Amino acid sequence: MTDCLRPLSCLVDTAEAVVSLRLVSAEQVRTAAESLPAFARAAGFKGAAGAVCLIPAADGSVQEILAGTGDGTDRWATAALSTTLPEGTYALSADVDPATAAAVALGWELGGYAFDRYKSKPAAPRARLVWPQGVDRAEITRQAEAVMLVRDLVNTPAEDMGPAALEAAVRSVASRHGAAVSAIVGDDLLAQNYPVIHAVGRAAAPDRAPRLIDLSWGPEEAPKLTLVGKGVCFDTGGLDLKGAGPMRLMKKDMGGAAHALGLAHLVMAAGLRVRLRVLIAAVENSVSGSSMRPGDVFRSRKGLTVEVTNTDAEGRLILCDALAEADAGSPQLLLDFATLTGAARVALGPDLPALFTNDDSVAADWQAAGMTEQDPVWRMPLWAGYRSMLDSPVADLDNSPEGGMAGSITAALFLQEFVSASTPWAHLDVFAWNPKGRAGRPAGGEALGLRSVWAMVRTRFAS
CATH class of the missing domain: 3.40.220.10 (Leucine Aminopeptidase, subunit E, domain 1)
Structure with a gap:
């Protein structure tokens, strides 16, 4: 491979x-x-x-x-x-x-x-630099590899980075570290109760069938660290079709999956003593006669029903099934990564990923690491007062509340519905892109918050 x-x-x-x-x-x-x-x-x-x-x-x-x-x-x-x-x-x-x-x-x-x-x-x-004396070569190597992995995956056009190719990338990283990988593909998602992932991806061509990719590594008795990634390999918007401008960069809509895989590489390369699990929902949100429609209602893996009021709010749909499965394992820490909302970019711009979490210590540790590593994240509120915006007259949840206000918050509140209150969980709404090149950070795909979450995870699970 x-x-x-x-x-x-x-x-x-x-x-x-x-x-x-x-x-x-x-x-x-x-x-x-x-x-x-x-x-x-x-x-x-x-x-x-x-x-x-x-x-x-x-x-x-x-x-x-x-x-x-x-x-x-x-x-x-x-x-x-x-x-x-x-x-x-x-x-x-x-x-x-x-x-x-x-x-x-x-x-x-x-x-x-x-x-x-x-x-x-x-x-x-x-120009080449001789390895400086006294530095941790292994740490620098794995950080550089992880960041460049994210950049490569995000930069690759959707023609060459569909759901199957994303699965192949997961298997490639897994083979480096002796991790196990399985995938549930196409109609098997229905048979194994991942109905919403299937609904989002069912309109794609057969060779780009939706799938849930599942990587596991580490001793079963070790503390559980579970990562979930949004892997929308291309997002047309579905029947709520995007315009040409917004669609231009939608090859990067699998940036959350890239971040989850980059962090997984760091964890495995460092030999961190955890039971690592990575769940990536990989789909293409396409348009065909089998596309999901505005007004459709789907029963999720958790049992909650969701009304699809906007087919372009598909990321939270695929994440809800993946998060329900991740939460069922009762991990000590559950992290999800997603290029989820334009609202987060309006609020914080391209450089600051929006961090949502139900655990104050996770927020404090991640933000502190962000300042130390110069890889910042910014905490946003899981404001319970906005939960009612997700109410639907025909289902348990509405995937895209009208009005567009507090869009990144309502998206995070939607995801929270699929995570137990007792599970320490954080959601990172990340742009995964540099609009303009700067020193060390060329224009194009980018790993944002990756080095800081690694610093936080490494400290939390230190032996």
Whole structure:
């Protein structure tokens, strides 16, 4: 089976010919400018984040490079170097502390990421960084692999990333770690009582049949960590058809599944002592004679009935069956990831995933990790006062309340109906996309909240 995890390409072992890379903060320039080479002072180098000064040797070659880190708080300050420096091999100077070196190394690798699968010519060679001394290579490697996995999955067009291809990606990651994978496909979803997943995906072509992908790993007696991912591999909106603009990026509507799989890789690669389960509902929300219709009512796996008032609110529908199954296992922590609502983007923009949880400690730990890792999430309220918006005159729940107010909150409240109050649960409404490229974060698919949730999970389940 083809490994869908990219090998690292910008971090290398010691090479014979390297150029020294010295990190310089703006404060160092202000207080100790005399320690800088005369050339840097003459060039007006101020140590601003992302600034670079190439110091020439007597023969005209590059003797040393100064890289600005600004006030020292931006972990992405040097992340562009892998694409902006001349091709070659570079090494950090010995005075860099391990935490900073680790941030530089991870940013360097992620900055060198390019999705060139469909390019006639591959991306140009990148500048390489010698692994800094004192860093945890294994941790940096698995974080880089996980982020690039999410990016690759989200960036891949729906023609090559349908439900079957998403299942293949899960199996590829599972094979790396010896995890077990099963899948319930097509009409078997009805036979095994996943009726809403089936309803959303039944309009797709036979080779893109809906499915529930189920990965398990780790000792059965270990604490249970269960992840659920929304895997809508393409979303036309169904009969409530999207316009051309909103449909343009709907290849990324499986971004939640990509995040769940990326986190699963981190957990397994680190050997975290948990009983891991990953449930991914993978569908294509297509249009055909068998499409679900506005006004249809479906009985979910949990037994609650749902009126479909908008076929374009399909993500919460497939998640409800998956969450009911996940909750039945009584996990110590249940996390779901979904590119669920435009309302979350209106409220928080593309960079801040909306976090909803029934557990204050999960929220506090995840948000604290987000600040430390510079991978933030923002807690939003599961406001019980809005629960009545989900009432339907003909069913237990309405999947898309009229009016559009508090859209991300009502979506999260809908999901909460399928999780027991006693189960610690968090839902991340994530964009999974960079509209504009920045250092270390090129335009396109992106892992948001992944490094911070990993930090939170790793601490919670530490042996």
